[in-house]
Amino acid sequence: GAVVSQHPSRVICKSGTSVKIECRSLDFQATTMFWYRQFPKQSLMLMATSNEGSKATYEQGVEKDKFLINHASLTLSTLTVTSAHPEDSSFYICSARGGGSGRSDEQFFGPGTRLTVL
Amino acid sequence: SQELEQSPQSLIVQEGKNLTINCTSSKTLYGLYWYKQKYGEGLIFLMMLQKGGEEKSHEKITAKLDEKKQQSSLHITASQPSHAGIYLCGADKEGAQKLVFGQGTRLTINP
Numbered sequence: 001g002a003v004v005s006q007h008p009s010r011v012i013c014k015s016g017t018s019v020k021i022e023c024r025s026l027d028f029q030a031t032t033m034f035w036y037r038q039f040p041k042q043s044l045m046l047m048a049t050s051n052e053g054s055k056a057t058y059e060q061g062v063e064k065d066k067f068l069i070n071h072a073s074l075t076l077s078t079l080t081v082t083s084a085h086p087e088d089s090s091f092y093i094c095s096a097r098g099g100g101s102g103r104s105d106e107q108f109f110g111p112g113t114r115l116t117v118l
Numbered sequence: 119s120q121e122l123e124q125s126p127q128s129l130i131v132q133e134g135k136n137l138t139i140n141c142t143s144s145k146t147l148y149g150l151y152w153y154k155q156k157y158g159e160g161l162i163f164l165m166m167l168q169k170g171g172e173e174k175s176h177e178k179i180t181a182k183l184d185e186k187k188q189q190s191s192l193h194i195t196a197s198q199p200s201h202a203g204i205y206l207c208g209a210d211k212e213g214a215q216k217l218v219f220g221q222g223t224r225l226t227i228n229p
Contacts (some may be wrong), residue, residue: 004160006160009190032215033137034215034216034217042221043219043220043221043222044161044217044219045219046216046217046218049214055177075160087226091158093160093161093163095217097215106153106163106166107151107163107208107215107217108163109153109160109162109163110160111159111160112158112159112160
């Protein structure tokens, strides 16, 4: 299947600093990527939809100034958690739609990034 | 309120036994996705269902979507330790692939 990577896989930072997480589609072009967060033992919650070349669309309750999303190319979307605080500690997962060969309806997920804010 | 209900929330079965996980929505869905997740890792795509009454199988896993496109089931035949993990159903409510997930079903396989 199509491969989506995330970097870093784990990050620990001090409160007040900013952290950037990258999401890449390795073998296909993704016009749309999605960012989710997952708290321990809970399900995934959609944060925002990232479209290449345009502004991200945020879900209700997600602060756009805190979670900056950039989708500069068809294979890369970045999520920057600005001025991170301990309550931002979570598991962040991206996904990308498409994969060519008629698989545009499938959605492939990255391995996730565990953020710990001290 | 939970938009997608999964049942059961956890399941422990003996290796070799069959099992079924259910996913129910109060609204008609554009698409229904099944994923498997190991704790602290990403999601592995299993199957996607879009048509009412659709059924798909891959190896020992079969997923069905009912005619009304509001309920799906995931059935595993002759379970193996490799099937252990968290199974998540995700629903595409708007046709834009913005997925809403169920709370997950934690599956344990006892040898």
